[in-house]
Amino acid sequence: MGLKRLLPLSACLALVLPFAAQAAALSADAKAEYTAQCQAAAVQQGVDAAKAQAHCSCGAKVIEEKFSKAEIDQLTNKQVEPPMALRQKLMKEVLVCNNQ
Numbered sequence: 001m002g003l004k005r006l007l008p009l010s011a012c013l014a015l016v017l018p019f020a021a022q023a024a025a026l027s028a029d030a031k032a033e034y035t036a037q038c039q040a041a042a043v044q045q046g047v048d049a050a051k052a053q054a055h056c057s058c059g060a061k062v063i064e065e066k067f068s069k070a071e072i073d074q075l076t077n078k079q080v081e082p083p084m085a086l087r088q089k090l091m092k093e094v095l096v097c098n099n100q
Helices: 003-016 028-044 049-066 069-076 084-099
Strands: none
Touching: 028 049, 049 084, 069 084
């Protein structure tokens, strides 16, 4: 399974994972939780474990670097779906991880 097929999975996971943002950065625990859940889902879909780890770590880093605290809060809100523009930004920004 190619990493391009992993992108929607990563984007979906990023939208629903309950990690906390502090000053537009993921806490160490939140980053570890995101990465572990992303990796488990990717491996379950047949992605090589090393590639899944690299891709998911990259996704967490992208979220941390490219999104404000307010955006991260919107992406992780379980009660309200994030705006389409924000979801599209997430998908666009995470594209850089396809080469991981």
